[in-house]
Amino acid sequence: MSRQSSEESFEPSREPSRRSLLRAGAAGAVALTAAGCGFTGSNSAAGAAGSPGSAAAASTEPPIDVKVDGDLVYFNWADYVDPSVFDGFQKEYGVKVVQSNFDSMESMGAKLAAGNKYDIVFPSAKWTQRLAAGGKLHRIDHTALKNAPAIFDHYDYFQDPWYDDASSHSVPFTMYKTGIGWRKDKLGDLTGSWQDLWSPAANGDVFLLDDEDEVLGMAALKLGLAINTADAGDLAKIDAELKNLRPRLRGFSSDDYNNLLNGNALMTQAWSGDMVSVLNQAKDASVYGFQTAREGSPVNTDCYVIPANAEHPGTAMLFIDYMLRPENVTKNIEYIGYPMPVNGTEDAYAKLVAQFPQCVIKTEDLVTNRMFQNGTAAQGHARDAVWTDVKAG
Known part of the structure; x- marks a missing residue:
């Protein structure tokens, strides 16, 4: 996968590189405002996105109609999906995958905050929580995804992860450290x-x-x-x-x-x-x-999410379900080198990393004190200032 940014639309082809291309703990209050991204008007800490009593949990949003409703506008790290999987999806559903790529979570968040419209985006756990709390994501009905049980019936962690109550706005994509x-x-x-x-x-x-x-x-x-x-x-x-x-x-x-x-x-x-x-x-x-x-x-996990302003959410749902087919998961694991928590594909990852035990990542590794979490807006600004200072030299 290539963590290189581009903002062009094209039918996907093999890029030169891969992703060169992660329950809030006591120390980690959840910020509902991304520094510079303005997902909500709050400057205070609050509970996890989608937690009981929150606006997310109280949503009356109707479920997405799972059918083709246009081409798929895709926003992700470059080279994060096997091109043959894209090709198969396009042929099966008669649509094009129109790609744009980001080079950081911050640039991804800024594009969404600016109102750019994408049908499928791949944020990390922290950013999934942030986007959901800011009302930037559709709720995802897992029962409408034929292949979702391969995740949620077998991986307890993702049934109710700290960053998205009941995974109500997301489906897990990859894990890494x-x-x-x-x-x-x-x-x-x-x-x-x-x-x-x-x-x-x-x-x-x-x-x-x-x-x-x-x-x-x-x-x-x-x-x-x-x-x-x-x-x-x-x-x-x-x-x-x-x-x-x-x-x-x-x-x-x-x-x-x-x-x-x-x-x-x-x-x-x-x-x-x-x-x-x-x-x-x-x-x-x-x-x-x-x-x-x-x-x-x-440690971290990236997710599939559908932005609230997506123009083709039905196609996005079909894409998620297509990506969760075991044969496509296996192709993608072998292509990008990251495990995808889908039952029946574990052997593909185990074979890939058999000689490299330090690279192995499992769901039990996803402990909150090693995952990046949101703080208050003021805390985010303080960390941003250090980052700016360090990069300036």
Whole structure:
């Protein structure tokens, strides 16, 4: 998958890279306002989106009529679906998939807040909660999806995840965790710590992901702090830690897959699924390594959602159901390197990662203290300020 942005419409074709292309806890109040995205008018913390008594739970929105109602306007990371799956969907339903891509959750949220219309979008858990709380998502009737039982009858976690009560606005897509990918032939073995990003041997050839939560979360875990902390003292420590690393970096890039394969990086903060792709595509997998840190590694899940202003929600429902067919899930797992929690496809992922145990991610890994969660708007602004400061150097 390629975390590279484009805003053009086309019938999908194979891109050059993959996703180079995650119950709120006591410490994590839920913000109903995205910094700069204005999904609601509230500046205070509140309960989880869709929680009992919330506006989401009280919705009287009629169910989506599951039928073709136009071409599918698709918004996702680039190269996140096997092109043959797109082709099959287009042929079966006589529609086109019109793609646009984003390069961060923040840019995705900004496009939705600006009123851009998409039929299917793929936010992370935190952003699914944020969008649902802001009234930006359709409710999804799982009983209208023939293949949904393969998820919800077999994976208890997704029956009622912390980010979306009863998964009422979402269907899970992928799961992943974050670690360090590196060139073993150049650097040898690492120590199993986030400190390895500071390795003198890799100085000048290290990338961090171009992702606020991932970078601040990594530094927080390295320092023994909560992954979602917005405490002023904690943020000052995180800022200083990252400022210390900043001169050693080649840059910030979410193209972790390509940066390793083409030699741009000796080491990079990396998503597990991208590393599965690297390890399976490399001529010699022994050249590369992937580790999760002993201080803790973030975990996450991306979701299918249908924006409230979607012009073709019926086609979007058909697309979700088509994507959940076991044969299509298997194709996609093998293509992108990420597990998809659909019963009957587990062996495909297990086979793919058999030689790479550090890349394995399961639903039991999705613990809230390792997932990025929403805070109040003020807390979000505080974290944004640190991120801006770190990137400015």
